[in-house]
């Protein structure tokens with residue numbers, strides 16, 4: 001979504017701000033801008049399109065040694081220069097960048113207009129600059145900033161500067177992330193650690209309701225009521241800053257190929273193969289409560305929701321605990337019935353998804369125990385849940401999630417065994433599961449070796465008008481995930497469906513123009529799937545089958561077949577999703593689209 005970068009220090013700010021914005025490009029945006037105070041006057045430069053366009057527009061014009069910058073993803077008002085951030089007040093003394101949504105901006109705007117303020121944009125953000133200006137009639141910048149915040153309803157990560165006081169960046173957070181980077185004689189502020197450039201070793205995460213004053217020599221964090229907050233400084237993990245493509249054409253392809261490693265990292269120190277057990281240090285603090293839970297509710301969105309659906313099978317099948325999965329965006333408004341014996345599991349790559357965060361807050365307010373399965377360390381969900389297990393997948397840059405999905409499945413598998421251990425999971429079965437998990441990274445390598453033949457298939461089927469993805473039991477969520485991947489990067493209508501439901505309606509769609517991608521591994525529903533495949537072929541449909549290595553019966557029947565290695569039934573989705581990721585990727589390349597930043601999408605959805 002939108003991105004924020006701020007700098008104050010001893011060096012010219014422009015290079016840091018532009019570099020920071022470039023590092024946020026992967027989040028998706030439509031316009032960008034910078035503001036600085038040069039010779040006592042506010043200077044704002046904005047442009048639509050890529051950060052490179054802003055850089056060109058900025059040209060040689062110098063900024064001072066402080067400034068703020070922003071990449072915008074439109075929410076109020078179309079992408080345009082005048083709607084791009086930073087926004088200023090009437091007299092161009094205050095500039096503001098903002099992530100999130102101000103819910104009461106219309107009423108604020110009307111009342112400010114009645115007091116003579118002139119607005120230049122259609123955005124909700126501009127009211128913040130005018131509110132600060134209004135308050136500055138009677139208070140200094142810092143105080144006026146806090147007063148203005150008190151009038152806002154909604155979600156925000158805000159950074160503001162004023163020509164009245166060029167020695168400070170003021171920042172505030174409510175439901176939209178901000179992090180302060182501490183350098184030597186220079187300070188940064190950003191919505192994402194990856195945007196913090198320069199020699200920064202320590203960072204501070206702002207929490208909701210906090211206001212920070214950042215100056216060249218340090219920072220001061222307070223509540224809205226001016227109470228001082230002591231903040232923990234944490235070491236900045238360099239990994240997150242150096243996400244490069246390593247020779248791959250796109251981050252998505254690189255991340256697909258990283259899966260053997262990311263899967264291994266997810267299991268590292270947690271899978272005790274010789275003992276046939278699982279250890280999850282992140283859950284130690286809530287062990288006693290975990291023993292008492294009677295029910296699990298998983299909340300998540302998009303790809304993470306699909307991982308949750310696989311998790312439902314795993315947790316019920318292995319740990320024997322009744323489990324439900326719900327899209328977080330629905331859960332939060334449903335008045336869910338949960339109690340102290342309910343475990344609510346939030347799954348999120350970014351850890352910042354607004355709906356998932358809201359679902360966790362709702363669950364906590366009803367007394368549930370909450371845990372997070374999160375990739376981004378220190379993110380809001382990881383901080384707000386009672387405990388959690390990090391995915392350790394490393395930075396996922398491509399908007400289309402791939403390696404995070406398989407890492408989430410790794411953690412859910414570990415969690416199922418971990419919870420099962422205390423609830424009578426037979427040691428023999430536990431050992432079988434643990435061994436099968438340990439074998440997955442090598443098997444992933446084998447699937448990845450199929451990339452060339454999947455590319456050939458993708459070329460053959462790239463111009464289809466419609467794709468159907470079909471699977472059953474553990475592989476139904478994989479079908480949903482395959483369809484989501486091709487929708488989001490290749491912009492082709494695609495539907496994921498349970499194979500067994502075809503005859504209840506969707507089979508009417510089948511003709512030569514529809515390609516069905518069918519997940520038919522050798523498992524407990526193999527025969528049923530086989531008949532489903534025959535029914536589609538009998539109606540003139542084409543089928544690409546994802547089958548278990550050596551299954552000649554499927555190979556003979558299906559139009560095309562991709563083999564995956566044999567594993568136990570519950571882990572087939574971890575392998576079968578990889579051909580679907582590759583297929584979507586190659587179809588999108590064939591169609592010539594922007595793979596890593598697909599249209600209309602953002603990497604992390606921090607607004608409702």
Ligand code: AGP
Nearest residue numbers: 302303304348349350353400401
């Ligand atoms: C996946 O390819 C999507 N870009 C999207 O569905 C994503 O999984 C969803 O927005 C949830 O994000 P999260 O895992 O960061 O919470």
